[in-house]
Amino acid sequence: MEWIKWLGAVMLLMGAFSLLVSAIGLLRMPDVYNRVQTGTKASTLGAIVSFIGVGLYQYENWGDGNWVGRVLVLIIFILLTNPVSSHVLMRAAYFMKVPLTKLTKTDKLKEDINNNIVKEPENE
Amino acid sequence: MKNLFVSFVVLMIAWLLLNWTLDPINLLIGSGLSIALSFIFCSKCELFTSINLTPKAFLYTFLYLGVFLIELIKANIDVTKRVLSPSLPINPGIVKVKTRLKSKMARLILADSITLTPGTFTLQVEGDTFYIHWINVEHTDVETATKELVSKFEKYLEVLYD
Numbered sequence: 001m002e003w004i005k006w007l008g009a010v011m012l013l014m015g016a017f018s019l020l021v022s023a024i025g026l027l028r029m030p031d032v033y034n035r036v037q038t039g040t041k042a043s044t045l046g047a048i049v050s051f052i053g054v055g056l057y058q059y060e061n062w063g064d065g066n067w068v069g070r071v072l073v074l075i076i077f078i079l080l081t082n083p084v085s086s087h088v089l090m091r092a093a094y095f096m097k098v099p100l101t102k103l104t105k106t107d108k109l110k111e112d113i114n115n116n117i118v119k120e121p122e123n124e
Numbered sequence: 125m126k127n128l129f130v131s132f133v134v135l136m137i138a139w140l141l142l143n144w145t146l147d148p149i150n151l152l153i154g155s156g157l158s159i160a161l162s163f164i165f166c167s168k169c170e171l172f173t174s175i176n177l178t179p180k181a182f183l184y185t186f187l188y189l190g191v192f193l194i195e196l197i198k199a200n201i202d203v204t205k206r207v208l209s210p211s212l213p214i215n216p217g218i219v220k221v222k223t224r225l226k227s228k229m230a231r232l233i234l235a236d237s238i239t240l241t242p243g244t245f246t247l248q249v250e251g252d253t254f255y256i257h258w259i260n261v262e263h264t265d266v267e268t269a270t271k272e273l274v275s276k277f278e279k280y281l282e283v284l285y286d
Contacts, residue, residue: 018200025207033245034216037259038207041242045200069141083239087246090257094247105217106264109248109255112220118250 001059008056015050022046031101032093036086043082048075095121130172131162174227174285181284188280195241195276203242203259217261218247221254221270223278230285237277244273 018041025038055071062068100107112118135158143150175181206213225231235246238256245257256273263269 018204021204021207025203028207028212029214030212031216033257034214034259037243037245037257038203040240040245041200041203044196044240044242066142066144069144073138073141079236079240083236083246087235087239090245090247100218101216103214103216105215105261107218108220108264109218112255118248118255 011053
C-alpha cells in the first residue's frame with residue numbers, strides 16, 4: 001500500500017505549488033481585484049488538494065476512522081465560507097472606489113450606476 | 125415540512141461525517157440532536173423551500189459537483205499559466221450577465237460557484253443580474269458573457285431548484 005502514500009505526497013506537492021503560484025500572483029497582479037482573483041486559487045485547489053493529500057498520506061491511521069469525514073467537513077466549510085468573505089471584501093473595495101487597473105477593458109457596473117440602474121450602497 | 129426534512133438530513137450528514145461510525149447509540153444521539161436543532165432553528169425558515177426532492181435532482185447534485193470540479197481545475201490551470209508567464213497576459217473587466225434562475229438559493233449557489241472559480245468573481249447581484257469581474261474578458265455583451273460564464277452551471281441548477 002506504499003502507493004497511497006506516494007499519491008498523498010504528490011497531492012501535497014501539488015497543493016503547495018498551487019499556494020506558491022497564488023502568492024506570486026498576489027505580488028504580480030496590478031490591482032486589488034486581480035489579486036483577489038489569484039487569492040481564490042489558493043483557497044480552492046491549494047487548500048482542498050492539500051487536505052486530501054494529508055488524508056491519503058496518513059492512511060495508516062484510517063483504522064481509527066474520522067479521517068475521511070473530517071477532511072470532507074473541512075472541504076465543505078471552506079467551499080461554503082470562502083466565497084462569501086472574498087465577495088464582501090471585493091464589493092467593499094469597489095464601492096470605496098479603489099481604482100481599477102489601466103488594463104481594464106470594460107466596467108459595466110459603473111455604466112449602470114451612472115445610468116441609475118444600480119444604486120450605490122450608502123455610506124454609514 | 126420540506127424545510128425541516130432537508131435541514132435534518134444536512135445536520136445528520138454533518139454528524140455522521142464528524143463521527144464516522146454507524147453505532148446504534150451514535151445514530152440515536154445524532155438523529156435526536158438533528159431533529160431538535162431543525163425544530164429550533166428551521167421550524168419557520170424558508171431556506172430550502174425551492175429545492176426539488178426528486179431522484180433526478182439527486183442525480184444532478186452529483187453531476188453538478190462533477191462539472192464544478194472540472195471547471196475549477198480548468199480555471200486553476202488557466203490562471204496558473206497567466207500568473208507564471210512573463211508578460212502577464214491579463215485582460216480584466218467587469219461584465220454583466222443575466223440568469224434564468226428564480227429562487228434565491230439557486231442564485232446564491234450560482235454566485236458562489238462563480239466566485240470559487242479562479243478568474244471570475246461575482247461583484248454585485250441585482251435581482252437576476254450579476255456583475256462579474258473577469259480576468260480575461262472575451263465578450264462584453266450580455267448574451268455571450270452569460271453563455272460563457274453562467275450557462276454551464278445554470279442548466280444543472282435549474283433541475284435542482286424550481
